[in-house]
Amino acid sequence: MLKVEHLTKVYDNGTVALRDVSFTVEEGEFLVVIGLSGSGKSTLLRCINRLVEPTEGRIVWNDVDITALDEAGLRRVRREIGFIFQEFNLVERISVLQNVLSGRLGYVNPWWSLMYYFPPEERQRALEALETVGLREKAHVRASDLSGGQKQRVAIARALMQEPKLILADEPVASLDPVLAHSIMGYLERLNREQGVTVICSLHYLDLVQRYATRVIGLREGRLVYEGTREDIRRLSDEEFKRIYGEEAQRLGG
């Protein structure tokens, strides 16, 4: 269970990105965060694994106060939280396999890993993860040679290597076309359904939200302005959706 309590983030330049945001995510939920561009979705997700340092408030995950952890503790928590970025954030100049293996850095012997060595069973695990996302044959291709959809699948395989209990996905399909979007969301859904991994995902498209979310929260100017269950979203009309989301909201299928 993840509890976000009174979370506030003020950036160094004075921008208030989150204002007193509180909510709870139960184990196994697929929580979708919606909101206009600039409403604080990325900031919220990044605060959870402390890529961004919260200014105030607490984030408690399974009774561990993430905001109070020291560096070593933070690393131990981070390795169980997968993070999927909109821009994939693969390391372009190394191979796909190396990219996937790097998801294991929090677990393996750090000294060996500094010499780019991973034990055979870890390499096997990486190949299996690639198998899962259907990219087994691309293992030894340079990451820069992949298409956008393939890169995001590699990013998912990297997250799989972490054996995550929680996945944070920041607009994972915003840079992809509709067909690819469904395939990527499909992987996340399967993880959520089959392995019970909690997913917190920010999304842009209403039909994706309705299709995948079990619960939705809406942000506007850093404030939590909407909370709804699966049923609430299904009943949500385009007009209501636009009210929360703003005019740029659209359906994926058109």
Add this chain to the structure above:
Amino acid sequence: MTFWRRLLHAVLSLLVPGLGQAWAGQFRRGFYIFLATFSLAGLTVFTAAQRARFPEQVYGLSFTVFLRLTVLAFLTLGALLLLYSGFSRRVPQDEYTRRMTFLGFLLVVVLVYFPLVGPQLLEVAMPPAGSRQLYGTLLMTMAAVVAGLWWWNIVDAWHVRPDEAQMGWSGLIALTLVGLLILGNWIVEINVPKAIREYRETSRILGDILWPWRAAFDYRASELRATARIQAPCPPGSQPPPVNQPRDDGPWVVVEPTCGQLSTRDDKGRLQYGTLLTIRGGGFVPGKKVKIKWENPIGNEFTPRGVGPTEIEVGPDGTFETQMYIPDVVIPDIAKGPQIHKLHVVQPGALRFTGTLSREMKLALQAMLVSIMMGFMATFVGMVLAVPLSFLAARNLMSTLRVSMQGLLGGVLGLSLGGWLGLQAAHWVSRQMGGLEQAPVAVALTSAVLVGGMALVGFRLMGRAQERLMAHMPAAVRTAIRMVGLAALLAVPGALLGLGYARGILALAWPPEEVAVVEPKLMWAVSGLAAIVGLVIGYRWPESRPVPLGQGIYAVVRLIMNVVRSIEPLIWGLVGVIWVGLGPFAGFIALTLHTIAALGKLYSEAIESIHPGPIEAIQSTGANRLQTIMYAVLPQVLPHFTAYSLYRWDINVRMSTVIGLVGGGGIGFLLIQWIRQVQYQHAGLAVWLIALTVATLDFVSAGIRKRLV
């Protein structure tokens, strides 16, 4: 813009160039005009005054004299300008005529101002005792330029408006440029006639340097040589050497008699002839000269002087005949037995190519190799050391490195303690290994690892310990410890600052005894002040606020790298020579130091320009700092690092060829030696080798770089 306003601006600019413009609100314009006018005038006066210290060259010039000169030029030019404007109003206003009128006006200025008005102006402006002719034209021209600027500035002030300038910048820039060109020509002492006149002397040396290859090989002189033996002096009863006989199979010489008396010199140094020798020879190349050489009993060969001809034409049949007195050879009294001399007849022949490299060429090749390896080693070592430094100097990596105040205080204590312990350990290890001389690399490496490692471990452990300990303390204790710790931390740099101020600033003006008295007091005072500041900061510092340690390290490393980089490798070469003596090691040190700083900067800029995304991605997997660097940073910067290193290798080999000029070994060392010994052909060899190496290297590194990108 009223008339009176315009007049005010013009008058102000007449008094002080640029003032009118400034008054009208165009401060920058006014400042530039002022700067241009006065720097030209000032430079003219300064240069003339400097030259005046060598009285026979130049007549000195004071500012007031130049000012009078300028004012006169100003008035003359004004009159001419009036004439021009009056005249141009009367002629038709088409473009062509106006242009021609302007050119005609310029011609009048040159024809009238310089030859007619100029000398009169000089007459008025210069004290009669001065040598008026010297630099007259030059000063006149400068006065005209300054006066022209002055006029331009007045007209400009008349037109100027608060919001925009009317006349553009071209007049100011053109006049300033003309003035600077004239001054520059004078100061640099450009003298084209001299360059043309004295070129001829240079061409021979230039030839040696441009095509020095004869000096690259050994040549054997294929000379013809015949020798006869003569005994002198000739005491009674001596057994003279046998007389030679002519032969057919080679050069021969017959000297008669083979025993005789030496010539001598009397008290006044006049030569008293000894026995006259008849010399016949044959078997030489017809039509060329032979030389006669004398070899004394102890084997010294010389050309005899004043006793007969020493260069004789050979007849068409290869024979010759001549006469010569036995020269004056000093035979020491202690010499025993018959004194046998030798007479050589030598006919120099063509030089024969032997196909072997000359000694100098071998030296040059060896030195070239030294240079190339010096450059290579400096690049490699510099590269290895620059990589870790560049990470410390990359803002994006370092700005995230923060520690808590308590952690910092404990850490610094641990750092010093660990460093000290590491030093002791290093001493002990060094003794076990038999000292630095016995195993230099091993000792240096283990020492560095021990000191650095233990200092870092100390920082880490003590920092953690302090944080843990303080977490259980009441707030008052925490605050007190923070205050004391910060005070102690700041007191050290404070003491250094006081000391530096006394030795660096005070010592400039004060006598040494007084500085010595004040020095300790100042040190304590500043140190105490810093400690008080530390107490205050410690008191006010919020417990949760982190210290941007990374930013501090970044600033310090960058500063050091910038300073080291801005000092030329040649200067570092001097330092190296003082440090380890003449030779390639000094050059290596110089190049390495500069390389570390230069590459460190380039590398760190490469690091700063990487995509932050992959770093966040790797951090999100729970990777630690080093892992993040190895997986997210290194792959991104490696291509840049390689390209920069190759580029630096290029530079270093170039630099290594000149670092020898200051004693840093390698080809430059040889080159400067040969130049000093006036051996231009050998110097030419060195120059060629350098050029060839650099060209080859350019080619190779360009190829490698192309393949990399």
